[in-house]
Amino acid sequence: MIGTKLACRDRKGTSRKGKSCFIKSVMHGECNGCSLQMDEVLASVAEKIKNFAVIYVVDITEVPEFNTMYELYDPSTVMFFFRNKHIMIDLGTGNNNKINWALKDKQDFIDIVETVYRGARKGRGLVIAPKDYSTKYRY
Amino acid sequence: MATLADSFLADLDELSDNEADVLEEENNDVANMEEDIDGDLADIETLNYDDLDSVSKLQKSQRYIDIMQKVEDALEKGSHISNQGMVLEDDPEYQLIVDCNGLSVDIENEIVIIHNFIRDKYRLKFPELESLVHHPIDYARVVKKIGNEMDLTLVDLEGLLPSAIIMVVSVTASTTSGKPLPEDVLQKTVDACDRALALDTAKKKVLEFVESRMGYIAPNLSTIVGSAVAAKLMGTAGGLSALAKMPACNVQLLGAKKKTLAGFSTATSQFRVGYIEQTEIFQTTPPALRSRACRLLASKATLAARIDSTRGDPLGNAGKTLKEEIHKKIEKWQEPPPAKQPKPLPVPDSEPKKKRGGRRLRKMKERYAITDMRKLANRMQFGVPEESSLGDGLGEGYGMLGQAGSGKLRVSIGQSKLAAKVAKKFKEKNYGSSGATSGLTSSLAFTPVQGIELTNPQAHAHQLGSGTQSTYFSETGTFSKIKRT
Numbered sequence: 001m002i003g004t005k006l007a008c009r010d011r012k013g014t015s016r017k018g019k020s021c022f023i024k025s026v027m028h029g030e031c032n033g034c035s036l037q038m039d040e041v042l043a044s045v046a047e048k049i050k051n052f053a054v055i056y057v058v059d060i061t062e063v064p065e066f067n068t069m070y071e072l073y074d075p076s077t078v079m080f081f082f083r084n085k086h087i088m089i090d091l092g093t094g095n096n097n098k099i100n101w102a103l104k105d106k107q108d109f110i111d112i113v114e115t116v117y118r119g120a121r122k123g124r125g126l127v128i129a130p131k132d133y134s135t136k137y138r139y
Numbered sequence: 140m141a142t143l144a145d146s147f148l149a150d151l152d153e154l155s156d157n158e159a160d161v162l163e164e165e166n167n168d169v170a171n172m173e174e175d176i177d178g179d180l181a182d183i184e185t186l187n188y189d190d191l192d193s194v195s196k197l198q199k200s201q202r203y204i205d206i207m208q209k210v211e212d213a214l215e216k217g218s219h220i221s222n223q224g225m226v227l228e229d230d231p232e233y234q235l236i237v238d239c240n241g242l243s244v245d246i247e248n249e250i251v252i253i254h255n256f257i258r259d260k261y262r263l264k265f266p267e268l269e270s271l272v273h274h275p276i277d278y279a280r281v282v283k284k285i286g287n288e289m290d291l292t293l294v295d296l297e298g299l300l301p302s303a304i305i306m307v308v309s310v311t312a313s314t315t316s317g318k319p320l321p322e323d324v325l326q327k328t329v330d331a332c333d334r335a336l337a338l339d340t341a342k343k344k345v346l347e348f349v350e351s352r353m354g355y356i357a358p359n360l361s362t363i364v365g366s367a368v369a370a371k372l373m374g375t376a377g378g379l380s381a382l383a384k385m386p387a388c389n390v391q392l393l394g395a396k397k398k399t400l401a402g403f404s405t406a407t408s409q410f411r412v413g414y415i416e417q418t419e420i421f422q423t424t425p426p427a428l429r430s431r432a433c434r435l436l437a438s439k440a441t442l443a444a445r446i447d448s449t450r451g452d453p454l455g456n457a458g459k460t461l462k463e464e465i466h467k468k469i470e471k472w473q474e475p476p477p478a479k480q481p482k483p484l485p486v487p488d489s490e491p492k493k494k495r496g497g498r499r500l501r502k503m504k505e506r507y508a509i510t511d512m513r514k515l516a517n518r519m520q521f522g523v524p525e526e527s528s529l530g531d532g533l534g535e536g537y538g539m540l541g542q543a544g545s546g547k548l549r550v551s552i553g554q555s556k557l558a559a560k561v562a563k564k565f566k567e568k569n570y571g572s573s574g575a576t577s578g579l580t581s582s583l584a585f586t587p588v589q590g591i592e593l594t595n596p597q598a599h600a601h602q603l604g605s606g607t608q609s610t611y612f613s614e615t616g617t618f619s620k621i622k623r624t
Contacts, residue, residue, distance in 0.1 A: 047481060047483055048481070048483050048484050049483065049484055050483050051483050051484065051485060051486045052484075052486045052487065110484070114484075114487045117486075117487055118487050118488060121488065
């Protein structure tokens with residue numbers, strides 16, 4: 001099922017931009033409410049954080065090459081990259097590599113992005129998210 | 140007054156005849172003085188005058204009569220397009236208009252003088268009226284209507300004043316401290332009122348005439364503000380060149396009325412605007428923009444007046460362009476503001492934090508500053524093993540804290556700089572007793588001169604100069620000036 005695409009680009013190519021940029025890929029499996037909600041949050045936030053982050057939406061059914069590498073099996077996944085390096089976030093859920101669920105709050109998301117940006121600029125590979133999501137995410 | 144002169148003469152009569160020469164001289168001097176006194180008295184008398192004509196001479200003056208006659212003729216003749224080729228100053232009509240302007244200013248002054256006259260006379264009857272009704276012509280009308288009447292309910296002031304003022308006037312009249320005037324004074328007052336009203340109608344005629352000629356005299360100015368307002372402005376200013384010399388802020392206020400308060404608050408009083416208020420442009424602007432529009436109008440009108448006074452543009456084109464400009468500007472003010480663009484967030488850590496400084500920050504930092512104890516504990520002597528809390532290298536190390544042969548574990552904290560300053564000030568001001576004073580001491584001092592003094596003057600003397608106390612090593616002493624000899 002082809003999901004909506006906000007932008008679709010090859011991830012490798014984009015790190016050559018002048019500004020330091022984030023590459024986030026929201027991968028859609030099925031077009032259901034979960035991914036749509038995440039899409040909406042990302043779309044509304046994109047303008048605000050455009051000075052330090054860029055959002056890319058990739059459909060995993062169309063680009064399946066990275067599915068095994070990043071274990072992309074959920075309806076919506078957000079991963080953070082800085083200058084071609086994957087940045088891990090400690091969200092309290094146990095999985096530090098990505099955000100598997102639909103984050104509802106825009107400001108929360110902006111905070112996470114900012115934390116990742118600050119940490120990544122300093123050279124950290126792992127940053128600690130400002131909010132704990134261990135209880136929020138119900139599988 | 141006459142009695143003063145009489146008293147002088149009486150003094151002279153007492154003098155003997157031997158001093159006849161001196162007397163004569165003195166007589167002359169006195170005569171001169173008398174004249175002077177009479178002259179002064181005459182001036183004073185004009186204030187306590189009884190005769191209106193000694194005050195208000197304008198109506199009888201030849202100049203007034205001439206000009207009024209010419210104006211009447213010209214008004215009857217109607218407007219005519221005069222010869223454009225002729226230089227403006229040679230045109231007899233222009234001269235007449237210049238005279239009219241001067242005359243209208245004179246009439247205005249005259250009205251003020253007459254108003255003062257009426258007011259002084261009517262003060263005996265109704266003193267509060269002058270503060271309630273400011274406008275001279277309205278005052279004259281009201282005085283004429285009321286006359287000598289004590290009961291104001293019998294007098295109908297409808298149409299002369301706004302109803303609120305009528306009410307206030309009636310109420311004040313019922314409690315007034317005035318008495319009815321004698322018949323002759325009343326007659327004089329009514330005459331003066333009539334004269335004031337006559338002058339007012341004359342002024343109106345003059346203005347009407349000037350207005351009809353306005354398009355010819357000052358085309359640019361009349362394009363912008365309209366001929367009626369232009370005529371009024373010119374009349375109040377006293378001529379086109381006078382108007383041109385005024386700064387725009389003054390032009391804005393020409394003809395501004397003082398508001399009668401009558402107990403109402405000034406919080407809602409409008410901004411200062413004069414004849415400009417009556418222009419069409421002003422009336423068609425929305426109320427929120429009116430003060431800005433007034434200023435704009437006044438400035439452009441002044442420009443137009445300056446162009447007209449030098450006859451720079453007889454056809455009035457400059458006036459048209461200025462008017463277009465004014466319209467465009469007012470349009471622009473009424474445009475809605477541009478839509479608000481949502482601003483993206485700035486890059487994090489790109490803008491350095493604005494650090495503050497100052498005493499407050501320093502004091503705050505002092506609370507978390509590294510103390511001397513901690514500094515010593517952080518350092519170690521070379522080759523000397525440090526002691527630790529749990530012994531044997533376990534626990535926290537004490538560094539140089541107990542070492543260096545001092546034998547003391549405690550290190551004094553040491554006073555911070557700020558604390559030192561505060562302590563010094565404290566000492567200087569002698570706050571608090573040192574504990575040695577008894578409970579019966581007070582700061583009152585009993586001096587022989589003043590009796591009881593609140594501060595003890597002895598205390599101050601002590602500070603400065605007992606010979607035993609040297610200020611050189613004093614902790615509270617300050618710099619003293621040492622002059623080079």
